[in-house]
Amino acid sequence: MPEQPIVGLIHIGEHQPSAQFLTKQLESTGYSVKQYDSDEIAAMDLSIQTFILNLFDNDLNIDELIHHLNEREVKIIFNDARISNELVGWNKNRWLRHVLHKIDQSHELLPESAGNADVNSSSVDLSQHGIQAVWILAASIGGPESLLKFLSEFEGDEPLLFLIVQHMDSEFVSMMEKQLNKNGQIGVKLGQAGDDLLPGQAILVPVDEDLIIHANGTLGVKNINPNRMTTPCIDDVCFDMLENLNKVNMAVFSGMASDGIVGATNVFENGGKVITQSAESCVVSAIAEEIRVLNMSLFDGEPAAMAQYIKESLIA
Template structure:
């Protein structure tokens, strides 16, 4: 991520556990932690030597802290008091705690996903056409009308590093598959229109903006809008819900997963690609209960592995691979759905 866009956060917390949790949460969501210490171990002079865009203060002790008092006396210093003791990382309460914290950080120092949009120029300048996987005969022989409503709808979810990963996935994926996609990408709204061209330029898939009232069709990738929540009518056609996505993410991958699984149940799946934070972790259990699947991009192939890592650590992901391996796994899965199994893939043991 560009240093210009990466907000610098200084953390003052008086318990080692809280400092550890804040360090993981902040760096995993794209912020740069320039200091992380107990205020009792610092002197006022340390404030002068620390270049931070914001000081995050999270104290368990109720006694006054001279260092924090000195910090608050500075007119030019942004100070945010934290959300209190963090819940267990994989508890049901952690995502709510994290969302509340990052909603405040986003308003005060900006959204780290601002780094995603400028990188689209690199994708649009690529001239290489990667080798595409072969469409298996069983699927090639299946009558499939181009543009018919997709029997299965999968969500492609991503943040930092997402466009590169999703493009590699779509480049590898052959056309003619009985599936359509929703693509939820954390990105600034000003880059939304450029996203479809950047990720779809070499693939056999039509990447387009959403058209309310239309279904997700076979061979299509529909981009979840930034400004308005995307849902579905009872017949499976798309619906703009007339409200913003729940904070702090736009689009909210958690909310998109809930809406998708509620409508499509076992006919849906989620692939979480490279990204920051833990968006998607709160809704993953619901997707599985509805009969859907959750897959993740393997960490060593991610620009930022925090989002897929959180799903793996929570026990939600049943398969991990690089973008091309994920494309092959989806082809195998769709062949199995038709009836004749192909080479199986290993379940996630990462």
């Protein structure tokens, strides 16, 4: 088995939370990380080709360190820890992808290592994290109102993980997260790299990243498909989740688009359940109607009835 590539992480000042977050993500994507303080020049591994300098104390003199690294012609990435400590959500995802992309310019997505090939494989088993079923909740026009009614029907302790794919522009993400949390039963959180996946939780899929699930039950992010039709893209989310998990399910709510038809087909053909919101309870029923025409919907009803169907499927 090939050895894992090594990245050096040098702390300029106190060790910071963002550095430990970055270390965790590097390790989850197949890298080995060796950490040093700025005065440990003599102890640094001479085989490391890439070093991240995590800058927190700007008063420390690091001239000798920079000279030492330059002499060895290694790649140096400077990270402002005071800024990265404060990043959350989409900005934190973007920062992570930017750093990882610099480490290996040949990768368009999050770097992978042959030494850790199962990180994003279909063998991810979420049952060990208390999650029995994953449901992709797909929605567009009229979706937020339907999703609120749907989520409010749960107790919040069901062994379910929801992934919400709501068509929207990036400026509405924060507002959407707050609005959907008004359901009062299921916590809704914007998907962020490093988050632990928990039962009774709903992850709002970001607009500007695609999500992956690591074998340790945490979220990762990767670059979006540049040819996607919508933001976020239902079809792409279905494809990504089926690459990570053996099976996912899909509930289709109010919406007007063709995005979601291919995704529903993939879910259905891989043995997952597909259910739809009834036409009379939708603002627009274009996506759900196409799925009904294709005879893929196992249940059709208003949002509260859809929630009841999912709860009963757990008992069954």
